């Protein structure tokens with residue numbers, strides 16, 4: 493019984509969450525270049541001018557006024 497639950501939560505974490513769970517966008521003190529098109533950018537992108545406490549392999553949401561928040565590490569941002 494217990495192992496089924498563990499299996500299910502592992503499954504949810506590894507497969508379901510990146511797709512289904514829109515992870516909270518956290519304010520990590522990052523900044524984006526003004527005029528950046530609203531969207532998601534990796535930490536390495538020049539759109540993200542200040543990482544704050546976020547990592548270079550995190551994915552960030554930028555808006556056109558330079559606002560920024562982080563969704564945390566993302567596979568597509570791995571270097």
Ligand SMILES: *[C@@H]1O[C@H](CO)[C@@H](O)[C@H](O)[C@H]1NC(C)=O
Pocket residue numbers: 555556557558559560561
């Ligand atoms: C951009 O994001 C910042 C920080 O989250 C927010 O304060 C600002 O209202 C946003 N601006 C727009 C145009 O969405």
